[in-house]
Structure formats: structure tokens, C-alpha cells
Amino acid sequence: MVSRSANGDVLKVSSEVDEAELMLQGQANIWRRMFAFADSMTLKCAVELRIADIIHSHARPITLSQIATCIDSPSPDIACLARIMRFLVRAKIFTAAPPPQSDGGETLYGLTPSSKWLLHDAELSLAPMVLMENHPSLMAPWHCFGTCVKEGGIAFEKAHGSQIWDLASENPEFNKLFNDGMARIRISRAFNFDLPHVVASAPAYEGVSHVGGDMFESIPNADAIFMKWIMHDWSDEDCIKIFKNCRKALPEKTGKIIIVDGVIREDSDDPFDKTRLVFDLLMIAHSSNGKERSEVEWKKVLEEGGFPRYRIMEISISSLPVIIESSHASHVMSILFVILYLLILTIWICSICRDTKIIFRYSHFWAPTHVGYFFVWTVWY
Numbered sequence: 001m002v003s004r005s006a007n008g009d010v011l012k013v014s015s016e017v018d019e020a021e022l023m024l025q026g027q028a029n030i031w032r033r034m035f036a037f038a039d040s041m042t043l044k045c046a047v048e049l050r051i052a053d054i055i056h057s058h059a060r061p062i063t064l065s066q067i068a069t070c071i072d073s074p075s076p077d078i079a080c081l082a083r084i085m086r087f088l089v090r091a092k093i094f095t096a097a098p099p100p101q102s103d104g105g106e107t108l109y110g111l112t113p114s115s116k117w118l119l120h121d122a123e124l125s126l127a128p129m130v131l132m133e134n135h136p137s138l139m140a141p142w143h144c145f146g147t148c149v150k151e152g153g154i155a156f157e158k159a160h161g162s163q164i165w166d167l168a169s170e171n172p173e174f175n176k177l178f179n180d181g182m183a184r185i186r187i188s189r190a191f192n193f194d195l196p197h198v199v200a201s202a203p204a205y206e207g208v209s210h211v212g213g214d215m216f217e218s219i220p221n222a223d224a225i226f227m228k229w230i231m232h233d234w235s236d237e238d239c240i241k242i243f244k245n246c247r248k249a250l251p252e253k254t255g256k257i258i259i260v261d262g263v264i265r266e267d268s269d270d271p272f273d274k275t276r277l278v279f280d281l282l283m284i285a286h287s288s289n290g291k292e293r294s295e296v297e298w299k300k301v302l303e304e305g306g307f308p309r310y311r312i313m314e315i316s317i318s319s320l321p322v323i324i325e326s327s328h329a330s331h332v333m334s335i336l337f338v339i340l341y342l343l344i345l346t347i348w349i350c351s352i353c354r355d356t357k358i359i360f361r362y363s364h365f366w367a368p369t370h371v372g373y374f375f376v377w378t379v380w381y
């Protein structure tokens with residue numbers, strides 16, 4: 001198709017225009033992704049300099065010079081800071097507002113809902129995780145993806161010659177970085193089970209005792225086992241081994257495992273969708289054949305590990321991980337109830353058909369019982 005100007009001159013063939021526009025968009029996409037690390041590096045810089053904490057401590061938006069005064073340095077480079085803040089404002093990590101006259105004409109920087117997650121002392125903070133995930137030791141395996149595809153194997157081992165848990169046990173600085181990066185939980189009357197070198201430096205919590213061990217050998221007995229971001233670190237075979245050890249540690253009838261982990265969903269458009277896929281790549285980078293799983297994949301490992309029933313609960317309207325609650329209560333009682341229910345149903349139908357005179361006499365009794373048994377069975381199941 002040909003486009004013409006008002007005086008009839010041929011402007012351009014529109015398919016060429018479309019093609020050129022698409023090429024430009026394609027180029028912009030590549031530039032954006034080539035430098036995507038600028039997002040994480042500037043975020044890391046903001047956490048290292050504690051910029052969110054500095055603004056928060058003033059309880060209102062502040063100027064660049066006020067931020068610079070609070071940075072732990074005798075002579076911070078304000079021009080450099082200004083450029084980094086401009087980037088972070090564009091990324092919606094901070095706000096920048098034109099100044100009121102009383103502040104001497106300087107831009108005022110404030111917090112956003114994103115920067116509030118970077119406060120060091122907040123109970124829910126992602127600051128330690130930002131530092132952990134962007135540490136050179138944890139970035140190095142990301143450079144080995146091509147080699148992993150060509151040769152197979154574990155990215156972390158290719159970068160460091162050992163698995164992540166071995167590096168943590170040998171290197172106290174890395175161990176601290178890793179443990180700080182993991183979220184904290186509050187529990188009363190529980191034990192925290194982890195590798196011996198991890199529990200050795202675990203902080204004390206009221207009502208929580210620390211127990212060291214290897215979950216591939218055995219897990220101490222408990223009423224319920226809570227595992228957050230554990231199973232995605234392991235292959236299906238390893239998950240099944242861990243679940244089997246959980247089964248041994250739990251009471252036969254009432255035992256439960258509560259898993260907080262991701263579930264990959266097709267066609268999801270919630271705000272964490274892309275991060276779930278990033279977590280799957282994170283498992284290539286840092287774990288030993290771990291992965292994020294779809295519900296079908298979870299069902300398979302749970303079943304093979306001895307937990308045939310499960311239900312998935314969203315933690316909030318939208319959240320990165322979900323809760324998978326699973327129990328290994330035996331099917332025997334349910335089957336007995338079904339048999340009993342079918343038996344009573346048959347007798348009741350027979351009584352209606354007047355096949356059995358004795359039972360017919362009591363048919364007014366059987367009808368509500370049938371509803372009752374069905375109810376019991378449904379509740380039990």
C-alpha cells in the first residue's frame with residue numbers, strides 16, 4: 001500500500017514504515033536487555049548507601065545534600081549520587097519533587113512503595129536479599145548458562161568448583177551473607193532444622209530451638225513441617241527423598257507439611273509472574289538441579305514422596321510464593337466411608353422398591369441417615 005501527501009506525492013510504502021518501526025522497537029528491546037543489570041546494580045548501590053533508611057529517618061522528602069551528609073563517607077561525590085538517583089527515580093524506586101522555595105531550590109527525594117522494601121531495620125525487608133543476590137559470588141554462575149546448556153552440569157559448580165551449601169560451610173562471610181539474605185520467620189514452640197554450620201550461627205529466637213542435621217538422612221519428629229523456599233532448590237528425585245523423610249518424621253494420621261514456594265502458571269499476568277520465571281533461572285544459577293514447578297509438577301513429586309493430597313493457598317491476593325499444604329492421611333477411612341455409604345444407599349433404594357419388607361418399615365430412618373453419612377464422608381474427605 002502507498003501513502004500519498006495532500007499534493008499526491010508518494011510518501012512511503014506503509015509496509016516499509018511498519019517494518020522500520022518494528023526494527024527500531026526490536027533494537028530498543030535489545031539495548032534495554034543488554035543493560036538490564038543497571039537496574040540491579042543501582043538498586044544494590046541504594047541499599048549499600050542506605051538511601052531509603054536516610055530518607056525514612058527524616059520522615060519527609062529531603063534534598064540530595066541532606067542525603068549525602070548522612071552517607072557513611074567523609075566526602076561523598078554528590079554529582080555521581082545525583083545521576084544514580086535520577087536513574088532510580090525513573091525506575092520508581094524513589095520520588096523526586098520540585099522544591100518549595102524554603103529549601104533553597106533543590107529537588108526533594110522521597111520514598112515510594114518500592115523503596116520501603118529496602119529499609120534495613122523493617123521486619124519485612126528485601127535489602128539483605130538485594131545484597132546477597134547481587135554479590136559477585138552469586139552473580140558468577142549466571143555467566144555459565146551457555147556452558148551449562150552445552151555441557152550440562154551445575155552452574156554454581158562451574159563458577160566456584162563446589163555447591164552453594166559447601167561454599168557456605170567453608171566461607172563464614174558468604175555464610176552470613178546467605179543467611180542474612182533469607183527471610184526471617186516468627187514461630188512459637190518450634191525447632192529450626194538446617195545444616196550444622198547454619199544453625200551454629202543462627203540467632204536465638206524465643207520458643208525456637210536450633211537443630212543441625214541433613215534432611216537427606218533424617219528429619220527430627222514434628223507435628224508439622226514448614227519449608228519455605230527449600231524444595232525449589234532440589235531436583236524431583238531429591239524432593240521425593242526429602243518428602244519421604246518428612247513422612248517418617250510426622251504422625252501417621254495428622255502429619256502435615258506446609259510448603260511456601262512458587263507455582264509457575266501459564267497465562268498469569270500478576271505482578272510477580274516474571275519474577276517467578278527469574279527464580280527458575282536463579283535455580284539454574286545457584287542450585288543443584290532445582291527448579292520452579294507448575295502445579296502438575298508439584299502434584300507428581302508430592303504423590304511420589306508420599307503426600308497424595310494437597311491444596312494450594314495464595315498468601316495474599318498476589319504473592320511471589322504460595323502455600324502448599326499437604327498431608328499423607330491414609331485413604332483407608334475415606335474408602336470405608338464410601339463403601340458404607342453405598343451399602344446404606346442400596347438398602348434404602350431396595351426399601352423404597354419394597355423388595356425388603358423389614359427394611360421398608362424403617363425407610364423413614366434410612367433416608368436422613370443417608371444424608372448424614374454423605375455429610376460425614378464429605379467432611380472427612
Ligand SMILES: C[S@@+](CC[C@H](N)C(=O)[O-])C[C@H]1O[C@@H](n2cnc3c(N)ncnc32)[C@H](O)[C@@H]1O
Nearest residue numbers: 165182183194195198213214215216228229230
Ligand atoms: C533457600 S534457603 C531457605 C531459606 C529460608 N527457609 C527462608 O525462607 O528464608 C535453603 C536452606 O536449606 C538448607 N539446607 C540445604 N541443604 C540442606 C540439608 N541437606 N539438610 C538441611 N538443610 C539444608 C540451607 O542451609 C538453607 O538454609
